[in-house]
Amino acid sequence: MRVFVTGASGNVGAALVPELLTAGHTVVGLARSDAAAEIVRSRGGLVVRGALDDLDLLSAAARAADGVIHLAFEHDEQHSGNLVAAAASDLQAVQAIGAALGGSGKPFVSTNATCAFALAGFEGLLTEHDTLTAGWRIEAENEVIGLAEHGVRSSVIRLPPTVHGEGEFGLASVLVQTASAAGVSGYLGNGSNVWPSADMRDVAVLYRLALESAVAGSRLHAVAEPGISLLEIAALIGRHLAIPVRSIAAEDSERHFRHVNAFVGLDNPTSSLVTSEALGWKPAYPGFLADFDHESNFEVE
Ligand SMILES: NC(=O)c1ccc[n+]([C@@H]2O[C@H](COP(=O)([O-])OP(=O)(O)OC[C@H]3O[C@@H](n4cnc5c(N)ncnc54)[C@H](OP(=O)(O)O)[C@@H]3O)[C@@H](O)[C@H]2O)c1
Incomplete structure (x- = not known):
């Protein structure tokens, strides 16, 4: 598959790009700078230059691909205290990608954080069946899951805070x-x-499995511990x-x-019980x- 990957130059991208290439996929990574482009190329990916707010470019890159994995997140905004702006940019990006993929049946694997649920007040053991209607990064997750009703094989992987x-x-x-x-x-x-926690190589395997075979509308947990x-x-x-x-x-x-x-x-x-049962994902590291x-x-x- 030709896979458009946002955030291919980031930490999770370091494990994901080789995982996809080894499985025979082609990676086209979004890069907002020369430095990011160089990292994507050094990992074996092709590059499309642009940023998360280049919505036309995100749409075009998604249409040109057989599938999309969305990892990019404006952590620089988040770290400067602007959690809301970072989540708003994420929501806009997934809306643009989702609209471009509508009716195509292509896979779109997006990302959320397990801690977004605790942050929004969820208490107790979080499972893949648990959902919220609102909260930081929650709207973007629900938007992606909703694409399953619009001809997109969409899924969201919730990552633990310590990948x-x-x-x-x-x-x-x-x-x-x-x-x-x-x-x-x-x-x-x-x-x-x-x-919770997981090794990034196990996380990368889960993204690949979701790309290849997750059922439309799946919420998945990349949680090993x-x-x-x-x-x-x-x-x-x-x-x-x-x-x-x-x-x-x-x-x-x-x-x-x-x-x-x-x-x-x-x-x-x-918990990641539902994920393991759905995709046969077994953390190994x-x-x-x-x-x-x-x-x-x-x-x-
Ligand atoms: N690592 C974890 O422990 C963890 C935990 C929970 C959730 N997550 C989520 O998993 C995803 C990947 O995380 P990560 O650890 O790989 O993050 P990371 O190392 O900070 O990488 C972020 C990626 O997003 C790109 N990016 C940021 N702003 C962008 C923009 N405006 N336009 C285009 N690209 C932009 C970065 O590009 P540059 O190379 O140009 O900076 C980089 O490739 C994120 O959604 C993150 O919130 C990660």
Whole structure:
């Protein structure tokens, strides 16, 4: 398949592009800069130059492809505190791609975050059957799932906050930076809240399986481990940075955790049973704590 991939230059793209190429697909990656284009080419992909707000270009690239995988997300906006703008740009992009693919029967695999549900107030074990009508990144997920009614083989993969591999650990990498800056490795309350996790190579396999065979309208979870406590993560960071590990008072939380403040207290236990049964997805790589527990992951800039 000729697959148009947004975010092919990002962390998940590092595992996804080779996974697709090895399976015999061709990757056409969106790149908004020379640097991103060079990364996509170095991973073996072809390049289409443009940004997420080039909606005509997204539509044309989607029409020219046999399928679309949408990974790009404006994390620069998110990290500067503008979560709403990042989600609005995502929604516009999936609307443009979805409209272009309408009636084609082509696959469109998009991305959400499991923690978007906890952020919107969902409590307890999150399963693929759980849905919300509104919330950060939720409208975009529902928009993509709704495309199943318009002749698109659409699916959404919800990613855990700590997709790990190649020295990247998602939000846990940001916690290393905030702990180093503060001289304290922090957590909130008693640190018993959990984040799910998965190795990015397992995540890449799931995107490929969804592209190739997910049923239209599938919600899927790229979750290998249902939940790792924030206390365990903070303890590992504290040990490697040789700094104290302690609970951060609520009034100091924003100053300590900076742009991960909105996420650090979330309790986000997540199952992937439905995904495994639907697509035969079996995570095969080592777990988060074993991968994280290496000195090289704690070299702070
Ligand atoms: N990694 C995780 O732990 C994790 C957890 C939950 C959800 N997710 C979701 O998974 C997806 C992929 O994440 P990731 O970790 O690969 O992110 P990443 O490493 O930050 O990469 C983001 C990608 O999006 C591209 N991008 C950002 N803004 C763009 C714009 N305006 N126009 C065009 N391209 C743009 C980036 O291009 P440049 O190379 O030019 O920057 C890059 O290729 C995102 O939706 C993310 O929110 C990831």
